[in-house]
Amino acid sequence: MQKLWMPCLLTLMIFCNFFLLRAPGVSAEEKFTIITTAELKQKLDAREPLTLIDALSSIEHNELAIAGSINIPSSKVTADNPLMPADKAGLLIFYCKGPKCSKSKEAANRALALGYTNVMVYNDGLPDWAKNRYPVETHVDYPKVELPRLTPQDVQAQAATAVLLDIRGDEVKDVGRIKNAVSIPLDDLDEQYTTLPRDKKIILFDHAGKQVNISGKFLAMQGxxxxxxxDGGVLAWKRAGLPTE
Structure with missing residues (x-):
């Protein structure tokens, strides 16, 4: 008898897993819904009640954001943040810089953990919105500066005299830390940059080299x-065989 029902059970499990993975909008692991560019545009045009939230840092948000969105960095989706809506049944839609950016999903998961029940992620994010020429806004005009790009070997050679500034968040620091680097996550840089010395060279690095340019422009604007x-962030450092802690 056991030999008869085991194949049936296996078939049922495969079918259920397939259905979950193919179900539109919701994955088997995540409890939020994915919303498309067209769906978000329709909701905004219809003036549906919702809160559209940019999960990037305020520095990135100020450079370019979807018009009408507010900024709550993913690390600041917390119970004591006054920007979080009081109505936990209201629709929250988080976005960041597209499918390869994890900030929107991190923020959505944090919101769900806080008890918000109607949470969506606009996974295509700001790049697709801008590509469609939908409304965006800029809050700060950062200086147009081209910062020198150093190889990991160059950075190691200058480490004794320069300040190595690690702007990664905690979510990727398990990749490894560079010895003696100063840690100020990009989400906090606008509040903590004054702790950096002005009489030393500052070399910025992140996870893969994607966020250092805007961070450097922000610091340049601060004098x-x-x-x-x-170049290439900590991933390039590790590929070069250089040590991490």
Whole structure:
């Protein structure tokens, strides 16, 4: 008898898993819904009640954002943040910089953990919205500066005299830390940049080299003159065989 029902049970499990994976909008692991560009545009045009939230840092949000969105960095989706809506049944839609950006999903999961029940993620994010020429807004005009790009070997050679600034968040620091680097996550840089010395060279690095440019522009706007960035981030550092802690 056992030999008869085991194949049936296996078939049923495969079918259920397939259905979950193919179900539109919701994955088997996540409890939020994915919304498309067209669906978000329709909701905004119809003036449906919702809160559209940019889960990037305020520095990135100020450079370019979907018009009408508010900014709550993913790390700041917390119970004590006054920007979080009081109505936990209201629709929240988080976005960031597209499918390869994890911030929107991190923020959505944090919101769900806080008890919000109607949570969506606009996974195509800001790049697709801008590509469709839908409304965007800029809050800060950062200086147009081209920062020197250093190889990991160059950074290691200058580490004794420069400040190595790690702008990664905690979610990727398990990749490894560079010895003696100063840690200020990008989500906090606008509040903590004054702790950085102005009489030393500052070399910025992140996970893969994607966020250092806007961070460098922000510091340049604050009057920091001797700046550089590490090409490829910590991933490049590790590929070069250089040590991490």
């Amino acid at each position: 920091y003159a001797d700046l550089a960035v590490m």
